[in-house]
Amino acid sequence: xxxxxLRGVSKTxxxxxxxxxxxxxxxxxxxxAIMGPSGSGKTTMMNIVGCxxxxxxxxxxxxxxxxxxxxxxxxTAIRRDKIxxxxxxxxxxxxxxxxxxxxxxxxxHSLPDEKEAxxxxxxxxxxxxxxxxxxxxxxxxQQRVCIARALINYPMLILADEPTGNLxxxxxxxxxxxxxxxxxxxxxxxxVTHDPExxxxxxxxxxxxxxxxxxxxxxxxxxxxxxxxxxxxxNEENGKGGAADA
Amino acid sequence: xxxxxxxxDAPGREDAPKRAAEPRRERPAGGMGRRAFYLRMVASSIIxxxxxxxxALLAVAIGATVLSGLVTIYYDIPRQMGQEFRSYGANFIxxxxxGGGSLSAAEAERARxxxxxxxxxxxxxxxxxxAKINEQPFMVAGTDLAEARKTSPYWFVSGxxxxxxxxxxxxxxxxxxxxxxxxxxxxxxxxxxxxxSFSRDFHVSGVMQTGGTEEAFIFVSLxxxxxxxxxxxxxxxxxxxxxAEAELSAAAGRIAADMPGVAPRLVRxxxxxxxxxxxKLQSLVYLVTVVVLLLTMICVATTMMAVVAERRKxxxxxxxxxxxxSGIVSEFLGEGVFLGxxxxxxxxxxxxxxxxxxxxxxxxxxIALRPALILVTLIVSVLVTGLACLLPIRxxxxxxxxxxxxxx
Numbered sequence: 001x002x003x004x005x006l007r008g009v010s011k012t013x014x015x016x017x018x019x020x021x022x023x024x025x026x027x028x029x030x031x032x033a034i035m036g037p038s039g040s041g042k043t044t045m046m047n048i049v050g051c052x053x054x055x056x057x058x059x060x061x062x063x064x065x066x067x068x069x070x071x072x073x074x075x076t077a078i079r080r081d082k083i084x085x086x087x088x089x090x091x092x093x094x095x096x097x098x099x100x101x102x103x104x105x106x107x108x109h110s111l112p113d114e115k116e117a118x119x120x121x122x123x124x125x126x127x128x129x130x131x132x133x134x135x136x137x138x139x140x141x142q143q144r145v146c147i148a149r150a151l152i153n154y155p156m157l158i159l160a161d162e163p164t165g166n167l168x169x170x171x172x173x174x175x176x177x178x179x180x181x182x183x184x185x186x187x188x189x190x191x192v193t194h195d196p197e198x199x200x201x202x203x204x205x206x207x208x209x210x211x212x213x214x215x216x217x218x219x220x221x222x223x224x225x226x227x228x229x230x231x232x233x234x235n236e237e238n239g240k241g242g243a244a245d246a
Numbered sequence: 247x248x249x250x251x252x253x254x255d256a257p258g259r260e261d262a263p264k265r266a267a268e269p270r271r272e273r274p275a276g277g278m279g280r281r282a283f284y285l286r287m288v289a290s291s292i293i294x295x296x297x298x299x300x301x302a303l304l305a306v307a308i309g310a311t312v313l314s315g316l317v318t319i320y321y322d323i324p325r326q327m328g329q330e331f332r333s334y335g336a337n338f339i340x341x342x343x344x345g346g347g348s349l350s351a352a353e354a355e356r357a358r359x360x361x362x363x364x365x366x367x368x369x370x371x372x373x374x375x376x377a378k379i380n381e382q383p384f385m386v387a388g389t390d391l392a393e394a395r396k397t398s399p400y401w402f403v404s405g406x407x408x409x410x411x412x413x414x415x416x417x418x419x420x421x422x423x424x425x426x427x428x429x430x431x432x433x434x435x436x437x438x439x440x441x442x443s444f445s446r447d448f449h450v451s452g453v454m455q456t457g458g459t460e461e462a463f464i465f466v467s468l469x470x471x472x473x474x475x476x477x478x479x480x481x482x483x484x485x486x487x488x489x490a491e492a493e494l495s496a497a498a499g500r501i502a503a504d505m506p507g508v509a510p511r512l513v514r515x516x517x518x519x520x521x522x523x524x525x526k527l528q529s530l531v532y533l534v535t536v537v538v539l540l541l542t543m544i545c546v547a548t549t550m551m552a553v554v555a556e557r558r559k560x561x562x563x564x565x566x567x568x569x570x571x572s573g574i575v576s577e578f579l580g581e582g583v584f585l586g587x588x589x590x591x592x593x594x595x596x597x598x599x600x601x602x603x604x605x606x607x608x609x610x611x612x613i614a615l616r617p618a619l620i621l622v623t624l625i626v627s628v629l630v631t632g633l634a635c636l637l638p639i640r641x642x643x644x645x646x647x648x649x650x651x652x653x654x
Contacts (some may be wrong), residue, residue, distance in 0.1 A: 043648075050472040052566070073570070076647075080568020095294035096287065103283060108568040112283040149567075184318045225635065 001064045003028045003156060003188050004049065006018070009058035011044050011211075015034055018044040020211040026157075029190045031179075033199035036208035042192045043161075049190065050159050051079040080109055084150030088162035090142040092134040098145045099130040102152050109153040120148040124178055135148070140171025147178055151187075158182065160191045164198055176201055250580040274451070288580040298553060299581075303589050305549040306631055309542030310593020314623040315600035316535040318613060320528060322601070326609040327524055328488040332367045335518040336397045336484035340496050340501070343509040348479040353505055357485065359502075360497040365484040368396025373471055374481050377436035377444075377464075379424055386434065386464045389470020397486040401460070405427060405452030411470055417461035421453045428452050434464070438475045446474060490524070491517040539630075547634035554578065554638040558645055565647035575639050582635030583628055590627025594620035 004026040011019040019041045026032055036042050044117075047053035048060060051067060052075070060068045068079055079085075092101045102117040124144035133202050134142055143163060150158055164172040165180070180201060183189055191202060199205045205217040292299050331337070340357055342349045354371045370393040377386045391408055395401075405428030407417055414434075416426060425431055428450055435445040448466065453462060472478075487494060494517055498510040554561075564574055598615055605613040 047648045050566075052646070075569055076565065076570065078565065079647075085566055089564075091559070093560055093563065095291050097290075100286070100290065104287070104564070105285050105567050107280060107287075108573065112278060191398070 002026065002061070003030075003063060003192075005059075005061040006049075007059045007061075008049065009045075009055045011041075011048065011053070012056045019048070019055070022213060024206065024213070026188060026190065028156075029183070029186045029188055030190070030204070031202040033202035033205040034190065034192045034212075035196075035199050035205055039210075041211040042207040043210055044179055044211075046159060046190075046192055049157075050083055050085060051075040062160050081153070082156040082176045083153035084153070084158045086143070086146050086150045086158065086160035086163045088165040090134070090139070090146045090166070092145055092149075092195060093141055094134050097131050097133055098126060098137065098141075098148075101134070101145055102149045104106070105149045105152050117148075117152060120152050121145070123151070124148045124209065125174075137154055138171070139176055140167050141177050143167060144169065147175070151182065154238065156188065158187055158189045160189065162195075163191060164195060172198075244246060253580065284485065284577070284580065287577060288584060289593060291577075291581055294358065294585060296554075299585065302546075302553055303551045303587050303592075305545050306541075306585055306589025306627060307592040309538070309545060309630070310590045310623050311596040311600055312425075312538050312593075313535065313542060313626065314594050314597020314619060315604065316531060316538060316597075317622070318598060318601035318616065319604055319621055320531045320535060321603065321616065322613050323527055324524055325488065326491065326605060326611055326613075327527065328490075328520070329367075329611065330609065331516065331520045331523075332486050332488065333399050334516060335400060335513075336370075337520070338485040338487050338498070339511050339513060340483040340485070341481070341509050341511065342479065343507055348507050349481075349483060350479055354480060354483045355466055356505070357483065357508075357510075360501050361485075361487050362489060362493065365488040365493075367488060368486065369395045369483060369485045371468070371480040371483045372476060373468070373475070375436070375439070375471070375475050377434045377474070378575045379420075379432050379434060379464075382424065383463060384420055384464055388465060388466055388468045388475070388476045391465065391467055394465070397484050398456075398460075400456065403452040404457045405450070405453070406463075408451045408467060411467065412446075412448055413451040413466075414470075415452050415454050415465040416450055417463050417465075418453055418455045419461040420464055423451075426450050426453070434474070436474075439478065440476055442476070444474045446470075458584045491521045497587070516603075526579040539626075543630050543634060546631055547637060550594060550631070550634045551581065551638040554635070554642050558642055561642050562645045563649050565643075565645065569651045571643040575636070576641055578639045578642075579632055579637050582631045586628035586631030587624060590624035591620075594623040597623060 002025045004024070004243060006024040009019055009024075010017065021047065024175050026189075034042050034045065039224065039228055044053070047057055049062075051062075051070075054070075054105065056070065058065055062078065063179050064115075065078075067075065070078065071111040087121060093104060096104065098121060099114065099117055102120055103112040103114065106112045106117060118127060118130055121127050125148055126141060126144050126148065129137060132141075134145070137145065143166075150160075156161075158179075160179070164175050168173060179189060179191070189202075191198060193199055199217075200219060205219065207214045249486040340349060340354065349371075350369065354369060358366055358369060370389050375386050375388075376383050378384070393406055403415065414432075421427065424432065430450045431447055433445060435443070437443050440485050448464075448470075452467070454590065487497075489497070491512065494512050498512060501508060501510040561574055564577075566570075598613075598620070602613050605611055
């Protein structure tokens with residue numbers, strides 16, 4: 001059973017088709033990067049996978065469970081229990097300390113546990129900064145708190161939206177190092193990025209164009225870089241509308 | 247196929263702990279309680295965002311101050327105005343009932359028990375008899391002069407009130423007729439009801455002006471009056487009582503039932519006008535209080551709306567992290583209740599100071615602290631702030647959590 005399966009997923013907003021017949025499978029422990037220009041459907045795909053939106057057509061299975069037509073309340077519960085989110089803009093609560101920001105995720109999940117939250121911060125190298133407010137942390141440190149928060153409830157899947165988009169080179173390396181370590185420990189990660197260097201860290205890069213999967217690049221670092229051209233024209237010939245099995 | 251790739255393909259994965267494959271952990275029992283963390287979040291929000299919260303707290307406290315002050319004044323008006331009205335004389339009298347009734351000193355004293363405790367300003371009994379000065383007839387009134395001074399504070403006395411036997415307070419009309427001044431001596435002659443003649447000198451201690459019929463009277467102490475006329479029943483007992491017309495009517499009913507020889511009466515022109523003025527004044531303050539309450543609600547609601555609106559992204563983030571709408575509402579409500587409680591407590595205290603200032607400047611009297619009103623202010627303040635929070639929060643919980651991902 002795959003961790004995540006998208007089968008024929010489309011999303012339309014009025015007359016605009018944001019996603020078009022997407023097929024994608026993510027196995028447990030895989031690291032996928034999603035790239036594409038603005039308006040290619042990356043955010044829409046993240047929203048659907050992150051249980052913040054529902055597809056107009058098709059089926060999304062997370063851990064074998066079809067979540068395509070779940071109610072908002074159930075999607076909130078699935079997101080809370082199974083998904084860890086990392087944001088480009090960190091989105092820490094400004095009146096809570098780093099430690100409390102991690103504990104918030106525990107609070108909404110089950111029970112806050114200060115020791116466990118402190119261990120999560122230690123894991124991202126921020127134990128000494130646990131009592132600091134976000135305003136007292138650098139961008140890189142804030143992103144590491146965001147990562148600790150995403151990990152604290154042992155999610156099935158980590159979704160990272162441009163996790164290094166607001167960081168300098170040094171902090172980018174630190175954050176990528178943490179993601180690499182998480183991946184080595186078995187976490188499944190989907191990263192949306194514009195940065196080819198970040199995408200190179202993933203096992204596969206899914207390139208979106210105009211709401212379709214244009215191609216899938218097998219990362220050479222993992223598997224000698226295979227590039228599977230899967231152009232829209234070929235897909236149309238096959239009657240698949242740009243969909244690709246990842 | 248690419249999707250057949252397993253995580254074991256990753257370099258160094260064989261020795262790595264299978265974190266994602268671990269069964270979902272339950273938090274240890276020793277973890278912090280949800281309620282404790284909830285309070286920690288609410289307290290952190292208030293303390294660490296104090297510059298923002300101060301604005302909301304000020305709005306609540308100012309509203310509570312004005313509300314508490316006005317309600318204190320509203321409830322104190324009858325007492326304040328009642329004392330003011332007591333300046334205009336007695337509002338209740340006892341006279342002998344028709345058909346041979348009489349009014350003894352014991353009955354006059356007993357009447358005091360029929361009024362609410364502490365409400366009696368003064369009870370002055372009067373006996374009247376005609377006597378002569380230089381063969382000119384005048385009405386002499388014997389009374390308890392200390393009590394008369396309380397029941398008739400509007401009498402303007404030139405000189406002094408009588409303080410010892412042999413002193414008299416004469417009306418301006420009497421003084422003008424026989425040309426007497428404070429310090430003059432006059433001789434009072436006449437016959438007592440039993441026919442015995444008397445003649446006695448009195449010192450004029452003061453000349454009294456009232457603008458009424460009292461100016462034609464000579465007032466002496468009851469002791470001096472009894473010495474001249476012999477002991478007897480009172481003609482009238484004037485009572486000045488701090489009570490509403492309804493309370494006086496109830497007392498009159500009880501006195502009439504218990505003392506058949508006594509006819510109690512309300513001085514209608516005083517009690518009715520007092521009641522009318524009080525009712526109008528209270529209505530005015532009530533109206534102002536309601537308007538202030540509404541304005542306070544609007545002010546607090548607007549402030550809370552602004553507070554909630556600027557935290558829209560935070561609400562979206564919390565929803566993204568898995569917060570239920572009810573959880574978010576309870577967090578904001580917790581902050582609102584805390585603000586309402588603190589603002590209400592401050593407002594209750596400051597409201598009393600405000601009422602005290604108004605009372606001392608308008609009525610020249612101090613106001614009594616009513617702890618119950620502070621409690622009511624606290625409750626109303628919490629309710630108003632809670633309600634003012636609920637309205638904007640209910641809308642804010644509709645925030646799409648995806649706005650956080652979009653970075654809006």
